[in-house]
Amino acid sequence: MTASNTLPSPRPDGRRADQLRPIRFQNGIAPHAAGSTLIEWGNTRVLCGVTIEDSVPRWMKEQGVAGGWITAEYSMLPYSTITRKARDISKGKIDGRSQEIQRLIGRSMRAALDLEKIGARTIWLDCDVLQADGGTRTAAITGTYVALALAINSLRAAGKLTDQVALKPVAAVSAGIVNSQPLLDLSYTEDVAASVDMNLVMNAGGEFIELQGSGEEASFSEQELAALLALGKAGIARLLECQQAAINSTTDRPANPPASGS
Ligand code: UDP
Numbered sequence: 001m002t003a004s005n006t007l008p009s010p011r012p013d014g015r016r017a018d019q020l021r022p023i024r025f026q027n028g029i030a031p032h033a034a035g036s037t038l039i040e041w042g043n044t045r046v047l048c049g050v051t052i053e054d055s056v057p058r059w060m061k062e063q064g065v066a067g068g069w070i071t072a073e074y075s076m077l078p079y080s081t082i083t084r085k086a087r088d089i090s091k092g093k094i095d096g097r098s099q100e101i102q103r104l105i106g107r108s109m110r111a112a113l114d115l116e117k118i119g120a121r122t123i124w125l126d127c128d129v130l131q132a133d134g135g136t137r138t139a140a141i142t143g144t145y146v147a148l149a150l151a152i153n154s155l156r157a158a159g160k161l162t163d164q165v166a167l168k169p170v171a172a173v174s175a176g177i178v179n180s181q182p183l184l185d186l187s188y189t190e191d192v193a194a195s196v197d198m199n200l201v202m203n204a205g206g207e208f209i210e211l212q213g214s215g216e217e218a219s220f221s222e223q224e225l226a227a228l229l230a231l232g233k234a235g236i237a238r239l240l241e242c243q244q245a246a247i248n249s250t251t252d253r254p255a256n257p258p259a260s261g262s
Contacts, residue, residue, distance in 0.1 A: 012189050013042070018231055020173070020185045020238060025146055025246035033126075035151030037246065039143030042187060043133035048143035050151040051124040060120075067116035072105035072125040074098050074140055080129040101137045102127070104210060108141045108201045109148055111209045112170040118161070123148070134174070134188040138199055141172035142239055149247045169204040171239035175228040177220060182227040184235045196220045200232035204240050 015021070021042025030036035033049035056069050075098055078084050088094045109125055125148065127140035148167070155161050176186045176194035186194060195218035201210040213225070220228075 011183065013187065015185075017181060017183050018234060020235055021187065023142075023239070023242050025143065025242070027146070027150060027246060027250045033147070033151070034154055035147040035149065037143050037146045037150070038130070039139050039146070041135065041139045041142070042185075043131060044135050044139050045129070045131040046136060046139045046143050047126075047128045047130055048140065048147040049126045049128075050144070050147045051126070052151055052155065053122045053124070054120070056120045056122055067114075068118040068121040068123065070106060070110055070113065070115060070123040070125065072102045072109065072127065072144070074102040074105055074127045074129075074137070076129040076132055076136065080132045101140065104137060104201070104212075105140055105144055108170050108172065108209055109144060111201075111203060112145055112148065112168050113152070114165065117165045123151070132188070134186050134191040138172035138174050138185075138201075141170065141201055142243065145170050146243050146246050149243075150250055153247070153251050169240050169243060170201060170209060171236050171243060172199060172201040173232055173235040173239060174199050175232045175235070177218075177224055177228070182224060182231055184231040196224065196228070198228050198232065200229070200236065202233065202236040206233065 013021070024040045026038040026040070028036060029038040029047060030049045034052045035050040037048050039046050039048060060069060075088060076085050078087055088098065105125055105127060125144050127144060129136045152161070152165060152167055156165070173184065174186050175182065175184050175198045176190065177196040178186070178190050178194050183190060186197070191197060194216060196213065196215050198211070198213035200208065202208055213228070
């Protein structure tokens with residue numbers, strides 16, 4: 001997004017600099033998926049679905065690579081943006097931005113799951129943006145982790161996972177500098193006005209999986225970088241709690257609740 005420093009302060013939605021937009025997960029939104037959730041993060045909403053196939057790509061078999069495979073697809077639905085965004089299929093090729101984002105989602109989830117332990121399976125991560133208002137990639141990663149955990153839990157409950165497969169929680173958030181002020185979790189209006197834009201992907205151990213940071217027709221100092229990292233790190237800690245609560249809310253529920261009146 002282009003730089004301009006015209007955004008009024010305080011933030012358009014009245015948030016503090018270190019405040020996340022409200023976040024909510026609606027699990028089980030896609031019943032045919034092994035795990036799914038609709039992450040609603042402010043006005044950004046992303047459908048995250050996980051499908052597990054009992055096979056691996058041919059190259060893995062041919063090269064004798066042990067374990068499973070994980071792959072991600074990201075797209076924005078045509079009506080997710082203010083002006084209609086044509087589907088990739090109508091252009092005949094995938095958008096460069098979508099490709100970059102889906103690779104990021106794949107890398108992030110590979111950090112969450114030990115592929116050697118899941119057996120000869122392919123895990124498909126599908127992220128479809130229903131409504132875009134900034135931070136769709138961070139919402140896709142944060143939501144996909146929840147969907148992945150639900151899928152792994154259901155596989156385990158069905159007795160299909162023999163090894164102990166431990167998931168390492170992963171979440172993502174954006175931060176940026178707007179009107180010289182470091183802010184957590186930029187909305188679209190803030191993203192457009194930001195002079196520095198950063199995306200952080202981190203795990204529950206406080207380690208970084210990916211950092212994307214760039215000055216938009218601007219540069220940034222080490223001090224500003226430190227401020228963005230501090231905001232991001234605190235945001236990730238809160239997101240990890242929200243994810244866990246969302247996972248528990250589904251997992252704690254009996255798989256087949258008794259029929260009412262019985
Ligand atoms: N956006 C849009 N159309 C596009 C790409 C982006 O309307 O083709 C908007 C959308 O609100 C998105 C925001 O611009 O969330 C910021 O886009 P960016 O590429 O920085 O990725 P994101 O912040 O969504 O991860």
